[in-house]
Amino acid sequence: MISKGLNDLRILAVDVFTSGNREGFKRTAILLLICAFPSLLLSVLLLLYLLYTLTCDLGVSGGIAAIHGVLLTLALFLSQRVRCLFTLFVISIFTKKSRSLLLTAGTSVVVLGNIHNTLENLTGLVRSMICNLRAKKASVIAPFRNYVDMLKWLADILQGVTDLGVFNLDSQLKISPKVDLEHFRERLAQAELKLNQSVKYAVTFINSVSSVKEGVYPVISVLALMIFITLHVRKYCRDMKYKNNFISKKFIDFDKKQKAEGKQHVLPLTSEEEKLYPSLPSLRPTAQEGKALLKFGIPIVSHLVAWVIFITVDALLYCFVAIITTKLSEMESFHVPLLLSLKGIATLIGVHLGEENHHKDFSYSVTLFEKQCLPKPKLLLHNSIVPLAAILLTLLVMAPVAAKLVQIRLMVCERFYCTEAEERIKYLHAKILRKRLKKRREKESSNSLTLLISKPHFWCPLLFPEEVNTT
Template sequence: MSLLKVIKQQLEILWGLFASERKSGLKNVLCLISLCLLMGLGASGILYMSLRALQCSLLVALSACGAFAAVIPGALFLSKYLRCFILIFLISCGTKQGRNTLITAGTGVVLYNCAQNSFHNLRGLAQCIVCYLVDKISSIKSLLERYVEIIEWLPQKLRDAGKKVHVKIPNPVVTQGMDEELQNYLNVTSHQLENLSQRLILTFDTVLMVSKVSVTALGILFVLVGTGLYIRKYLHNIEFENIFITKQFVEMDERKCNQGEPPLFPLTKKEKKCFIKIPSWRLTTKEQKITLKFFTPIFANSLLWAIIILIDYGLYLLISSIRIHFVSLPNMTLGLSLQAGVSYEGPLFKSDCFPHTTLTIDGVWIPLAQISSVLVLLTLLSTKLLTLKILVLSSFYPDAQRDRVYFLYDRITRKRSSGILKCNTKKSLKAAVNSVSFWFPIFKMKLKIEQTENNQ
């Protein structure tokens, strides 16, 4: 016997021990405890990553995971149903429930960072305007003082020419009246702008913290609830996900064939499009449709993320172009009188007042790339993970699997005799796109929880 066959045989023995009730014997007990410890460590790892995502301290995360790892293995050892639930939960993190949670997290990251960055750029533009006005006050004051010098110089020049002229200039009115009023107004405006900025920054930080906590906590809760609903549908709805040609189905067909009935294999071309034979490494037509349907909301939400980022990028380009144009403006020069020697020269826009713009992509691309990579990986594995869930449930609930095999066998037999075979179709893509849950999957998961509570 080859090494691979020995390993396969041992793995089958361990899996049979894990998926059944506790068996007597020291060897069986030790093997089951070891398997429960491994599963407990896997669940503790997911809990640790969730706590770290909530920005919990390392000590708190390790303490919680340590307590979890100490309690869960014992509970898994005592309960076969808990072992099934935890295993389906771990698999569900890579199926629709996990996908919806990641999409919601990605949408939150994009919305928060783009809103914060747009606010930062607009605040910079507003501060730029205030800075410009403050700078122009001193420039206007300097210019008025030059005009006063000219007016004072002019009578003296006329007297020297033999003409009698009397001029009285109210200096405080000219140089201080408008200056003080405008300066006070700008100070108040600048103070209000700074207070508004601080309040909005505090609001953004609070929203970020609450969003991280709520999305992570609700994500885990929805996966838990979705796992329970999935197992319940599998046990109580014989038509639910009953599209898999399993090993038990093949064995039944062989028994029927030995009893003289016509075999069902090989499946017809139409049947191969409706049913999935497992195990199979190639993607069937049915699996390709499932994969496409799994990826559709990911693609649509990715476009939404790109549109939001582009809007923020457009605002960045607009403010940056304003900065570039003001930098290129020449200095303002006024030659009032060559004989008086009075002139004025200064920039139209002070360089210190130019707004400093930032880009959203600088703070978004790392978490968004991580989320997108995981979503693409889940898309590639979506059908295989769905198949794995069915295999796990069939191992833990052999009676339910037997009933499902009988139902599927009778269904195919009846459809062949009538010549009609209709695949179970879901709602159309257009209807899905028009629903709110397509763009914000967290609402769909919330609706499922409410329906479950109403049924109870």
């Protein structure tokens, strides 16, 4: 009993929504509820889009979403054409146009996300090199200071050795290390400035493209989809040949009516005609639907390969920079041993007076890469893999359904445009009859020609004169 009531309610709701007959409070209330539910759902989605994508204020976003919900509910409630376009719009999410939109969105996610991350990793690597060169300015002078100290120490030792008491050899060693770093600093500053300009330009370009994609692309996509749907409805109503090759339930009823009135009928169809005119709806997959499914899946596979390449390049660059960082951080400092030992022997007229040993350590260490300048790569795969997984899952759901959506769209138009559907049924019925008549005439002509050729008088009319019927 409950299932029967629910089924009756479903039939009534479909009839009210498609016909627009609002006679009575019950039918008006049902139509209003049906129109309000999708409007509310779309208004919530619009509110989230304005808040989190376009970062609008809560008051502005709520006002726009509320106005949109009210206007859409009124339009659906008052106009049968709007209800048809809206239904086809929802259905068209599973069509090739929506597939193209999803693939474009996936490509935008991969290209913008991974290229942005790759650019940051490359920039960090170059910045670390500049930082290391800047840090090496001090370490370049350190070895020279050690050599200067060593020479000064030798000078002091030699000064003590040459002091013989009789005369004093006074030698002064003045050494001042000077390394010209101005040119080095200037080149580093130019390299860093050029790097910052390039990064700023690239980041600005990526952010601009991302902003346009997030703000304008959904609007353009919706407008393009609505234009496609409007053209589809227009062709359905005005062009009798447009996708008019399906045998629907209304066609069967019309043919039965023709048969009952003693007029020509076409059902049942021949095996050849069944291939040309499939039933609507048809759950059994046909060869044409298999080809459509294959055509639907080829762009998905090609885009998936491109996405994997972009993500792989980003991941490989991350691994490359991470390995370099690890190896450089584990590398020990280079120790340069510089030990100086002097042995002095004092003699006077061949007599050994004493012996002095002097030792000094001037060793120093040099690091290949400064610890504070090591690059720190980033790998933000979740920024691209999560939305890509959602897009691929949607495409996988769409793939088996896409082949049947042509039939579904035609069924929707048939429900909303009954007059045009009847005209299309009459046109298809007459078309099948014309084809049968043409085929019958061709067959009769072929049979008569075959019969004529088989007679002897056709080949030898003098020997075998044609018999004339005198009756």
